[in-house]
Amino acid sequence: MPESRKNYLRPLDLKHGRVDMAHGAGGRAMAQLIDELFARHLGNEWLAQGDDGAVLPAPGAGRLVMATDSHVVSPLFFPGGDIGCLAVHGTINDVAVMGAQPLWLSAAFILEEGYPLADLARIVASMATAARQAGVPVVTGDTKVVERGKGDGVFITTTGVGVVPPGRELSGSRVQPGDAILVSGTLGDHGMAIMAGRESLGFESPIVSDTAALHGLIADLLASGADIHALRDPTRGGLATTLNEIARQSGVGMMLQEKALPISPPVAAACEFLGLDPLYVANEGKLVAICAQNDAEKLLTAMRSHPLGRRAAVIGSVHDDPQQFVQMATAFGGKRIVDWLTGDQLPRIC
Amino acid sequence: MKYIDEFRDGDVARKLAAAIASEVNPARRYRFMEFCGGHTHAISRYGIADLLPDNVRMIHGPGCPVCVLPIGRVDQAIALALAHGVIVCAYGDCLRVPASGGLSLLKAKARGGDIRMIYSCADAVALARQNPDKQVVFFAIGFETTTPPTAVAIKQAAALGLSNFSVLCCHVLTPPAIASIMEGADEQLQLDGFVGPAHVSTIIGSRPYEPFATRYRKPVVIAGFEPLDVLQAIRMLIRQANEGRAEVENEFSRAVDRDGNRKAQALMDEVFELRESFEWRGLGTLPYSARRLRAEFAGFDAEHRFALAYRPVADHKGCDCGEILRGIKRPQDCKLFGTVCTPENPIGSCMVSSEGACAAHYTYGRHKNA
Numbered sequence: 001m002p003e004s005r006k007n008y009l010r011p012l013d014l015k016h017g018r019v020d021m022a023h024g025a026g027g028r029a030m031a032q033l034i035d036e037l038f039a040r041h042l043g044n045e046w047l048a049q050g051d052d053g054a055v056l057p058a059p060g061a062g063r064l065v066m067a068t069d070s071h072v073v074s075p076l077f078f079p080g081g082d083i084g085c086l087a088v089h090g091t092i093n094d095v096a097v098m099g100a101q102p103l104w105l106s107a108a109f110i111l112e113e114g115y116p117l118a119d120l121a122r123i124v125a126s127m128a129t130a131a132r133q134a135g136v137p138v139v140t141g142d143t144k145v146v147e148r149g150k151g152d153g154v155f156i157t158t159t160g161v162g163v164v165p166p167g168r169e170l171s172g173s174r175v176q177p178g179d180a181i182l183v184s185g186t187l188g189d190h191g192m193a194i195m196a197g198r199e200s201l202g203f204e205s206p207i208v209s210d211t212a213a214l215h216g217l218i219a220d221l222l223a224s225g226a227d228i229h230a231l232r233d234p235t236r237g238g239l240a241t242t243l244n245e246i247a248r249q250s251g252v253g254m255m256l257q258e259k260a261l262p263i264s265p266p267v268a269a270a271c272e273f274l275g276l277d278p279l280y281v282a283n284e285g286k287l288v289a290i291c292a293q294n295d296a297e298k299l300l301t302a303m304r305s306h307p308l309g310r311r312a313a314v315i316g317s318v319h320d321d322p323q324q325f326v327q328m329a330t331a332f333g334g335k336r337i338v339d340w341l342t343g344d345q346l347p348r349i350c
Numbered sequence: 351m352k353y354i355d356e357f358r359d360g361d362v363a364r365k366l367a368a369a370i371a372s373e374v375n376p377a378r379r380y381r382f383m384e385f386c387g388g389h390t391h392a393i394s395r396y397g398i399a400d401l402l403p404d405n406v407r408m409i410h411g412p413g414c415p416v417c418v419l420p421i422g423r424v425d426q427a428i429a430l431a432l433a434h435g436v437i438v439c440a441y442g443d444c445l446r447v448p449a450s451g452g453l454s455l456l457k458a459k460a461r462g463g464d465i466r467m468i469y470s471c472a473d474a475v476a477l478a479r480q481n482p483d484k485q486v487v488f489f490a491i492g493f494e495t496t497t498p499p500t501a502v503a504i505k506q507a508a509a510l511g512l513s514n515f516s517v518l519c520c521h522v523l524t525p526p527a528i529a530s531i532m533e534g535a536d537e538q539l540q541l542d543g544f545v546g547p548a549h550v551s552t553i554i555g556s557r558p559y560e561p562f563a564t565r566y567r568k569p570v571v572i573a574g575f576e577p578l579d580v581l582q583a584i585r586m587l588i589r590q591a592n593e594g595r596a597e598v599e600n601e602f603s604r605a606v607d608r609d610g611n612r613k614a615q616a617l618m619d620e621v622f623e624l625r626e627s628f629e630w631r632g633l634g635t636l637p638y639s640a641r642r643l644r645a646e647f648a649g650f651d652a653e654h655r656f657a658l659a660y661r662p663v664a665d666h667k668g669c670d671c672g673e674i675l676r677g678i679k680r681p682q683d684c685k686l687f688g689t690v691c692t693p694e695n696p697i698g699s700c701m702v703s704s705e706g707a708c709a710a711h712y713t714y715g716r717h718k719n720a
Contacts, residue, residue, distance in 0.1 A: 259360075269351050274469075325717050331360045332577050333367070334397015336714040342693035 012036045017117040024111065024145025037121055038141060041128035046104075046139035054139040056104060059163040067094035068159040076123065076153050078197040080190075080209030081284075083156055084127035089213045089284060090235065091160040092134055096215035097231040097287060099170040099222060100162030105131060107158050108142040112151030123154060134213040136160070168222070174229040175250035179318040180296035182289045184217060184303050185210070185311040187239055188267045191281035196270065207266050212285030217306045224302035226295035232288050237341045240279040242288055243326045244340045253321020256328040256338060260315045280341045290318065357576030358396070366581045367401040373588055379405040382587050383677050384545040385528060387414030387705025388575040394704075394714035396577040406584065409539070409677040410707035412527050412632060413547060415492040416443050417675060417699045417706045420631045421663040423520050424449035426653075427489045430518065431455070431463030434656050436485040438465045439474035443703040444491060448696055450663050455489075471503040478507065478515035487652045490517045495549040497521040497641065498614040501621040504643070504650050516652040519642050522628065524550050525558045526639035530630075531676055532566045539677050543587040545580065546572035548602055555610025559598045567596040574602040621647055629662050631699050632675030671698035674707050681708040688712060 009032060022029035039047055046054040071087045088105065095102040107127065111120065131138050138158075164170075193209040218231060230250075234242035239261075247254055263278050271278045285308060291299050296314050303309035316328075326338045374380065384390060390410045393399060399408060412418050424447050431438040438455070445456040445467060459465040464484075468474055471488050478486035490500045500517060507515040524547055531539070546559055551572045559570045569590035573583030583601045590597060600606055621644060628640030643651040652658065665671060669691070670684035681687050681700065691697040693709050700708035 265351060269354075272351065272354060323717065327717060330395075330397045332358055332396040332398070332401075333360045333363045334400035335717075336395060336397045337717055339713045342709075342713070 012117060014117050014121050019111045019113055019115040019117065019120065019145055021113055021145055021147070024143060030143065033143065037117070037124055038143070041121075041124045042107075042131065042138045042141070044137045044139065046137065047141070054104070056139065059103070062163040062165045065095050065098045065100035065162045065164050066159065067091055067098070068157065069094055070155065070157040072152065072155050073194065074152060075194070075197050076119070078209055079193045079207065081211040082123055082126050083154055084123035084125070085130035086211050086284060087156040087158045088127050088130035088134065088136070089211050091158040092136055092213045092215055093233040093287070095160040095162040096213075096218045097170070097233055098162070098164055099168045099218070099231070100164040101219075102134070102136045102160050102162040102215050104139045104161050105136055105158050106140045107138045107156060109144070110151055110155040111143065111145045112153050113145055113148040115153050120154065130213065134215065136213075170228060170231050172230045172232060172246040172249035175246055175252055175290045175318055176229065177252055177318055177320040178293050179229060179290050180293050180314055181243070181254060181256070181316040181318065182291070182296065182299060182303065182312060182314050183234075183239065183262065184214075184287045184289070184309040185285075186262045186264045186267065187234075187283060187286065188263060188271065188278035188281035190284040191238070192267045192270045194282075195274070205266055205270055207264075207270060210283055210285035212308055214285065214287055214308060217303070217308045218287070220306050221289060221299060221302050224298055226299040226302065227292040228289055228299065229292070230288075230290045234283050234286060234288055236282050238278070238280040238282055239288065240277075240326065240338045241341050243338070246288075246290065247324045247326050251322075251324060252318050253324055254316055254318050254326045256316035256326070258328050258331040260313050262311045262313050279338060293317070354576070357574070357578045359578065362578055363401060363581060366578065366585065370406070370581070370585050370588060371403050373585065373592065374403050374405060375592060376405065379407070380542050380588060380591055381407050381409060381540060382543045382545060382584060383409045383411045383531070383539075383541050384580070385411040385413040385524070386545075386547045386550070386575075387417065387703065388548055389545055389573065389580055390414065390707060390710050391705045392575055392577050392580050394710040397714075398577055398580055399715070401581065402584065406588070408584075409541070410674070410710070411531065411544075411677060412630070412675040413493065413524065413550075414700070414703055414705040414707075415496070416447050416703045417671070418522065418527070418630045418632060419444070419447055419491055419520060419699060420629045421449050421665070422629065422661050423518075424455065425661065425663065426658050427455060427487075427518055428453055428458045428463065429658070430487050430652065430656060431458050431465050432461065434485070436464070436487050436656075437477060437481060438463065438487050438489055439468045439471075439477060440465065440489040441491065441496075442467050443705075444489060446696065446702050447699055448702070471499050472506070475503050475506050475510075475512070475515060478512050479510065482514060485514050485516070488515070488517045489520070491520045493522055493524050493547070493550050494553040494618070497622070498553065498611075498617050501617045504621050504647055505617075507650055508647065513649075516650045516655050517643065518652040518658075519622070521622070521641045522630065523639050523641070524554065526636050527630065527633060528559070528562060530633050530636055532562060532568065541568060541677070542591045543569035543571070545583050545587070546570045546598070548573060548575045548579070548605070551602065551606040551610065553611050553614050556598050556600050556606060556608050557610075563596045563598050569596050570598045572598070572600045572602050572606055574605065620644075629660075631665070632672040666697045669698040671700045671708075674700050681711040682716075684708070688716060
């Protein structure tokens with residue numbers, strides 16, 4: 001009788017293998033998936049602890065900021081990125097716009113039975129690269145598998161923790177009449193890259209997602225000394241939704257200047273073609289900053305000095321309005337409301 | 351964007367607005383109806399009303415394809431998805447149109463109906479080819495603009511011998527809707543002219559509007575959907591009104607001629623015939639105002655294939671969509687506007703598409719209500 005090889009485990013087939021229910025069952029197969037795929041890419045001293053939770057050093061001064069975000073993008077791979085780097089950038093940005101230095105991330109995966117391991121490896125590798133470049137490690141995680149047909153390939157939830165130094169107060173509720181509104185670059189790139197990546201649309205475009213971690217840019221903005229009242233990343237629902245949220249939080253109105261809005265020609269053309277409004281299209285590497293009017297130029301200069309803020313612009317101002325309307329002076333010479341997004345943005349037929 | 355920005359130039363707009371201001375007769379008022387939802391959308395989105403003198407008022411007409419879709423037709427599409435288990439394909443802005451029982455296609459989807467948003471009816475044909483074991487129905491709505499592509503899809507399905515593709519045909523005609531407005535409500539409306547359709551006119555040409563100019567003595571100016579097109583058309587209407595003329599003029603000559611697209615017309619005639627009558631939301635039942643598939647193509651007619659009966663359903667009692675579609679009331683005159691009826695929870699169809707009079711006013715213009 002041949003002697004069985006002790007502790008031998010056939011390696012994961014990362015070329016042709018697929019996620020199966022055992023990968024989420026808590027047994028040896030799951031341990032193997034974690035070792036050979038997740039830990040291999042994301043590995044760091046905290047993940048290596050191997051316990052149920054990561055034990056982290058308590059930060060000294062300041063307060064903790066914590067944010068969480070679930071990612072369910074379709075397609076999972078799109079021009080300019082994939083769900084992996086998006087899950088890292090999105091949560092880092094949510095922590096960073098609070099004025100905090102992002103320190104750690106957690107990542108929870110919901111995988112659909114049958115999903116190719118090769119694609120999962122690409123996603124995790126992309127996540128690892130994004131985390132490394134940002135200097136924010138994934139220190140704990142979780143994996144679950146759902147039956148085929150009960151998921152959409154991969155869902156990823158990330159949670160981020162950061163520290164905001166004493167005395168720094170950024171909030172959508174601190175905006176005041178007279179403030180200036182800035183954006184850090186062109187609008188709508190991520191959403192239109194996703195749209196163009198969807199097969200059903202069948203058009204090709206050079207539009208690339210802007211997905212990026214913004215904490216470096218934000219650190220520069222905070223260091224500029226400008227009196228910043230609020231920062232926010234205009235993701236789902238786009239700039240319009242973000243500004244309406246802030247207007248409601250602070251109980252103010254806003255007036256945008258359509259001519260000042262930075263929108264790249266391909267995005268403008270794709271929106272035109274589909275009957276969409278770029279103000280409602282998602283961004284993943286842009287921020288809105290609202291600051292005291294006198295500091296607008298200072299802040300703009302700081303934005304434009306950073307690679308992620310080259311096309312930054314002052315796009316409008318805040319005023320007193322009990323109705324809390326966000327309005328826009330159109331390039332055409334009229335005025336209109338820039339309202340909350342209703343449901344999903346749907347293309348018009350005519 | 352080249353070839354687009356030229357038609358949105360703010361400096362030209364200001365000059366045109368100044369010209370309009372100098373040409374209006376301050377002693378009278380001007381009431382023009384823009385028929386198309388595309389014009390309504392442009393007027394709202396670019397703030398065109400702000401550029402017009404106070405005595406020039408634009409009234410939103412019924413030319414929004416989803417707004418004139420009666421509840422009974424949406425009910426049919428929902429029944430196909432929920433009761434017959436077919437894949438229903440629809441254009442994006444159909445999905446939120448309110449139907450009976452608090453449903454819409456979007457809500458029927460959440461209840462398990464297989465409802466797909468498509469960008470082109472060719473996608474529906476492709477879906478039928480990919481799902482040979484399922485029935486696929488295209489919910490075909492819209493005016494003459496969207497009708498020729500449906501004809502192409504049906505011919506394509508016939509050529510492919512697809513036995514699992516059919517069309518729930520709700521295509522409607524523009525001229526009967528304009529006639530209904532001219533006939534019905536002139537006393538209340540007192541219109542001084544029409545901004546004529548843009549895309550529809552590329553198909554049917556400018557000739558079909560000529561009887562309106564002669565018979566009802568109303569000027570018609572066909573205009574493109576860009577904001578400068580609309581302003582220029584308004585100026586042309588003001589001139590006609592000032593000079594007592596009632597003619598069909600064409601501002602959109604870069605795309606529209608008198609005869610229209612004859613190939614598209616022939617295609618429509620080949621595949622479709624006129625229904626004796628069709629219920630419109632807001633306008634009631636209009637004779638010869640909509641199309642159905644000809645007998646040769648009956649195999650692709652979903653009403654035929656699934657033996658669907660049409661059951662008219664009355665609008666919500668408080669809903670003024672009918673009067674708003676006919677231009678008798680403004681959105682803010684409806685007591686449901688902005689209270690019970692909002693874009694999130696539309697009661698009437700005018701609140702659904704951004705081309706609808708109520709949704710356009712709610713989304714872009716309600717700051718002027720006060």
